[in-house]
Amino acid sequence: MRGCGLPLLLQALILNVLFLFCLLKGANADNPYRFFTWKVTYGDIYPLGVKQQGILINGQFPGPHIDAITNDNLIINVYNYLREPFLISWNGIQQRRNSWQDGVYGTTCPIPPGKNFTYVLQVKDQIGSYFYFPSLGFHKAAGAFGSIRIWSRPQIPVPFPPPAGDFVVLAGDWFKRNHYDLKRISDGGHSLPFPDGLLINGRGWNGFTFTVDPGKTYRFRISNVGLTTSINFRIQGHKMKLVEVEGSHTLQNTYDALDIHLGQSYSVLVTADQPPQDYYVVVSSRFTSPVLMTTAVLHYSNSWKQVSGPVPGGPTTQIDWSLNQARSIRWNLTASGPRPNPQGSYHYGLIKPARTIMLANSAPIINGKQRYAVNSVSYIPADTPLKLADYFNIPGVFNLGSIPTSPTWGNAYLQTSVMAADFREFIEIVFQNWEDTVQSWHIDGYAFFVVGMDGGAWTPASRSGYNLRDTVARSTTQVYPKSWTAIYIALDNVGMWNIRSENWGRQYLGQQFYLRVYTPSRSLRDEALIPRNAILCGRAQGRHTRP
Structure with missing residues (x-):
């Protein structure tokens, strides 16, 4: 623009507008846009009373x-x-047709230090409670996670009266060691x-307060954002009515306590119907x-009495209690979904799966080091x-079929594992767990139907x-020790999608792989174009995203 007579500030403004127009060209112009600017920095945090270097977003921990x-x-x-590359991923946000925005290293180049990247997401046909988190290394152990709330459109009825308030609960385990030390270990x-x-x-013990007015009902959205541990959530003296699980309205069963496994999110309604005083909100580890x-x-606005006395205990029984609770969580077939039709109108149980994939986790020693594997394959990044x-x-980056579709029970090995799948397949996946620990599995880009779980061999x-x-549709499911969990999933989202353990130590050491959902069609109805602002790294560096 030199010589055109425009001030430099105006030139920059015009270039930014043109860039934004190009960026949004592939997005859905018929729906509103919400703009966010996030600055990711280091900062001192004291979550367990010990000074640590946290990763903050706009100076906040947790993030906005x-x-x-x-x-x-x-x-x-x-x-x-930061002084290192960084990526954000969106736990449970399906990113229809757009795995380019998934924010894991298998799909996206990290944001280099001192640089920026603009994510363009659409929360297409979704409602509910989710969260975002940093996906590289052990950044999750330093912060940079936050909640995502997707509200129903005004014309879509919600199967409960509007609550007086909406609270976010981001709960999970925490380490005093910094994320560099965890990575070195x-x-x-x-x-x-x-x-x-x-x-x-x-925050730690009694470090956060939820203020309620007596007689009113509030929504609590609880996500387990930890690294290694299932949790139990309860509120002293109060019942919890479950209303939503990761985008599915549920039958409104009442619980005294809820088990929430790694990566899972639940919504409950709590009525402030007890004598006015303060009550414990409790999170404890499970198994x-x-x-x-x-x-x-939980502080009643007219209370002058602080919490005191013993903290209410959680479930005393282990697997059976948790398994029975998990089976009690059902879809509300009369509720509307994101569109003006009942969410239960998708009759998943009447569709015959085209094939069955069985995935068995293991904890092998490979080359003298602890690794974790799926069907004897321990994933290594390319x-x-x-x-x-x-x-x-x-x-030479990856090979389709580099992970078998059923356990081989052979010696474990290292591989950049990618499994092939066809667009619009309807398949059954069985997670088989022969270990003594609870597993938690997540599939990016999808919600799936958890059709069964039980002990022993499937x-x-x-x-x-x-x-x-x-059964509910969700994106994360648990598998109990020496047990199995089966899901049905419609592969209606083209792309390269991460299937992983939500136990971050296991994920980092290989308990993950990628599912390539493929169609030969080049239609934009099936998959979005590569973003013009895509960061190119590795052997893709220097190539052109589009003509």
């Missing part, structure tokens, strides 16, 4: 909330002021140590010895994100016990 309405477009400009071939404590919204515990405070290698036809006869009518 994202509030959106079904079908909104989210434009999130992330500036990386894992790289050295060792499992992570036992966590040092639990947090609620970034651990010792049991970790932390508390927040030098180039798999999605970019696929798009540019770069050979066999075809296990299908007789499936729930083929009203």
Whole structure:
């Protein structure tokens, strides 16, 4: 623009507008846009009373909330002021047709230090409670996670009266060691140590307060954002009515306590119907010895009496109690979904799966170091994100079929594992767990139907016990020790999608792989174009995103 007579500031403004127009050209112009600018920095935090170097977003730990309405477009400009590459992923946000924005290294190049990247997401046909988190290394152990709330459009009825308030609960285990130390421990071939404590919204014992008015009902959105541990959530003296699980309205069963496994999110309604005083909000670890515990405070606005006395205990029984609770969580077939039709109108149980994939986790020692594996394959990252290698036809980055679709029970080995799948397949996946620990599995880009779970070995006869009518659709499921969990999933989202353990130490050391959902069609109805602002790294560096 030199010589055109425009001031430099105006030139920059015009260039930014043109860039934004190009960026949004592929997004849905019929729905509102919400713009966010995030600055990712280091900062001192004291979550367990010990000074640590945290990763903050706009100076906040946890990071800022994202509030959106079904079908909104989210434009999130992330500036990386760390000394290392950085990525944000969106736990449970399906990113229809757009795995380019998934924010894991298999699909996206990290944001280099001192640079920025603008994520363009659409919360297409979604409602509910989710969270975001940093996906590289052990950044999650330093912060940079936050909540995502997707509200129903005004014309879509919600199956409960509007609550008086909406609270976010980001809970999970925490380590006093910094994320560099945790990475060194894992790289050295060792499992992570036992966590040092639990947090609620970034704070330790009685460090956070939820204020309520007597007689009113409030919504609590609870997410387990920890690294290694299932948790139990309860509120002293109060019942919890479950209303939503990761985008599915549920039958409104009442619980005294809820088990929430790694990566999972639940919404409950709580009525302030007790004598006016302060009550404990309790989070404790599950299936651990010792049991970790932390508390927040439920404060009645007219209360002058602080919390006191013993903290209410959680479930005393282990697997059976949790398994029975999990089976009690059902879809509300009369509720509307994001669109003006009942959410249960998708009759998943009447569709015959085209094939069955069985995934067995294991904890092998490979080359003298602790690793974790799926079907005997322990995932290792490639030098180039798999999605970019696929798009540019770069050979030697990965091979389809590099992970078997059923356990081999052979010696475990290292591999950049990618499984092939066809667009619009309807398949059954069985997670088989022969270990003594609870597993938690997540599939990016999808919600799936959890049709069954039980102890022992899965066999075809296990299908007789499936729930083929009203199980919930969600993106994360648990698998109990020496047990199995079966899901049905419609592969209606083209892309390269991460299937992983939500136990971050296991994920980092190989318990993950990628599912390439493929169609030969080049229609934009099936998959979005590579973003013009895509960061290109590895062997994709220097190539052109589009003509």
